[in-house]
Amino acid sequence: MDIAPPTTMPAWVAAVARRGEIRCVELPVPVPGPDDLLVKVRVCGVCRTDLHVRDADLPPHRERVVPGHEAVGEVVAVGGRVAGPRMGSRVGIPWLRRTCGMCRYCLRGRENLCPSSLYTGWDADGGYAPYATVPASYAYELPAAYTDEELAPLLCAGIIGFRALSRADLPEGGLLGIYGFGASAHLTAQVALAQGAVVHVFTRSPAAQALALQLGAASASDPGTPARGTAGRGHSLRPCWFARPDRTGSPGQRRHAQHRRHPPDRHPAARLPTAPLPRAHRTHRRRQHPPRRTRLSSPPRPGTDCAPGSRSTTSTTRTGRSTTSRRAG
Numbered sequence: 001m002d003i004a005p006p007t008t009m010p011a012w013v014a015a016v017a018r019r020g021e022i023r024c025v026e027l028p029v030p031v032p033g034p035d036d037l038l039v040k041v042r043v044c045g046v047c048r049t050d051l052h053v054r055d056a057d058l059p060p061h062r063e064r065v066v067p068g069h070e071a072v073g074e075v076v077a078v079g080g081r082v083a084g085p086r087m088g089s090r091v092g093i094p095w096l097r098r099t100c101g102m103c104r105y106c107l108r109g110r111e112n113l114c115p116s117s118l119y120t121g122w123d124a125d126g127g128y129a130p131y132a133t134v135p136a137s138y139a140y141e142l143p144a145a146y147t148d149e150e151l152a153p154l155l156c157a158g159i160i161g162f163r164a165l166s167r168a169d170l171p172e173g174g175l176l177g178i179y180g181f182g183a184s185a186h187l188t189a190q191v192a193l194a195q196g197a198v199v200h201v202f203t204r205s206p207a208a209q210a211l212a213l214q215l216g217a218a219s220a221s222d223p224g225t226p227a228r229g230t231a232g233r234g235h236s237l238r239p240c241w242f243a244r245p246d247r248t249g250s251p252g253q254r255r256h257a258q259h260r261r262h263p264p265d266r267h268p269a270a271r272l273p274t275a276p277l278p279r280a281h282r283t284h285r286r287r288q289h290p291p292r293r294t295r296l297s298s299p300p301r302p303g304t305d306c307a308p309g310s311r312s313t314t315s316t317t318r319t320g321r322s323t324t325s326r327r328a329g
Contacts, residue, residue, distance in 0.1 A: 005029050005038070005076055011129035013064040014054045022054055022067065022128070030125065030133045037136050038077035039091060043148040044127030045070030047156050047183075049095065053122055061123050069095040069120040070155045071127025072148040082136045090148075092140040092155045093127055095119055153183060161188030170197055177201075179223070181208035189215055 011027045032038040050067040052058045071093040075085055085091055099106050099114035106114050120126045120134065142151050161184035170176055176192050178185050181203040189199050193216045201212035201220040212220035 005040070005131060009130045011066050011125070012068075013066055014056075015064050016056065016060045019056045020054065025064075027066070027125075027129065029131045032077055032079045032133045033135075034079040034081045035135055035137070036079045036133045037075050037082065037085065037091065037139055039071065039073040039093060039132050039134060039139075040076045041071050041073040041093075041127045041130055041132055043072045043152045044068040045152040045156070047095075049156075050121060050126075050128075058122060065122065066125035066127075066129050066132070067121040068127030068129075068132075069093060070152045070157075071120075071132055072142065072152050072155070073127075073132070076131075079136070085136065085139060085141050090142050090144075091134070092142050092151060093120055093132060093134045094138065094140065094155045094159060095121070097124055097138055098135050154187070157183035158187050160184040162191065164188060165192060170195075172196060174198070175200065179203075181205065181212050181220070186211060186215065189217060193217075 007029055008026050009029050010024055012022045013025055013027075014022050030038065045068075047070055049058070049069070053060075053065065053067050072090065073093070075087055075089045075091055078085075078087060096112060096117065097120045098118040099111040100116040101111075103114055103116070105111060111117070118124060120132075121128075124133070126132060140155065164184075165176075165188050168176065170192065173196050176189075176197045177200045178189060179202050181189070181201050185201075186208075189201065189212065192199050199212075199217045201209065201217045202223040203209055203212070203220065204222050209220035209222075
């Protein structure tokens with residue numbers, strides 16, 4: 001016999017007025033919309049973006065929001081227009097929650113760039129609560145061969161890393177360079193190695209370097225020092241396909257990409273760095289004031305007070321005003 005969910009639940013919320021912390025409060029259990037699922041959350045991972053929401057590094061979209069977008073749980077209620085997943089299914093709740101489906105990005109299959117996109121744990125309550133809703137078309141039906149804890153990180157770090165690897169278009173047996181070796185990067189490396197790639201990792205963290213070598217990377221080193229590893233010593237990395245999967249497609253990058261003349265997916269490298277680039281690689285375009293323009297006026301007309309042989313010079317200042325001066329020739 002099905003047991004109806006309770007009417008209220010404890011939930012962890014990030015309040016705008018209390019930056020840097022989350023609080024446990026009592027909230028009503030969400031009611032699924034016509035196209036939504038109500039999920040009883042079993043596990044929810046912690047993503048760096050959740051910390052950005054907590055610390056208000058991301059502009060708050062709600063006064064109080066429940067973070068969490070690596071949630072795994074069981075469907076306990078469905079909206080009236082939902083054709084699937086069915087009741088009792090195990091599903092995952094990811095970061096991307098909803099898009100318009102009509103803009104040029106959605107029509108090209110690049111819905112993460114949709115200007116109307118909404119996000120779990122930022123625009124809507126996420127998985128740091130016993131129950132959460134998710135649009136059925138954005139929920140992932142999960143395989144039974146893995147535990148909840150194994151699947152949760154794949155809903156963000158795994159998606160990001162796999163997308164970056166796919167966009168890198170790595171040929172069979174090719175060389176793959178990975179900058180940074182965090183949650184998504186170490187998953188990306190394992191997939192690439194399983195596909196037969198030779199992986200080189202660049203990270204400043206000694207612990208991350210050791211993990212990369214343990215997973216089978218050919219080398220792992222600080223970008224500014226010679227590579228160390230079990231294979232590929234002295235091997236040229238060109239041609240090399242680079243993946244920067246740590247935060248591909250985050251909201252700030254998404255907005256930046258909307259205004260770029262050449263979208264990111266047209267470039268051979270699948271990387272959208274979030275950390276500031278070294279100063280030597282930055283290209284600043286400072287706003288330049290128009291140069292002072294100086295021109296000689298036409299010859300003086302008869303009857304003017306300009307002395308014979310003098311010149312009349314008109315110069316335009318930065319404020320747009322014109323000044324005229326006369327000097328003897």
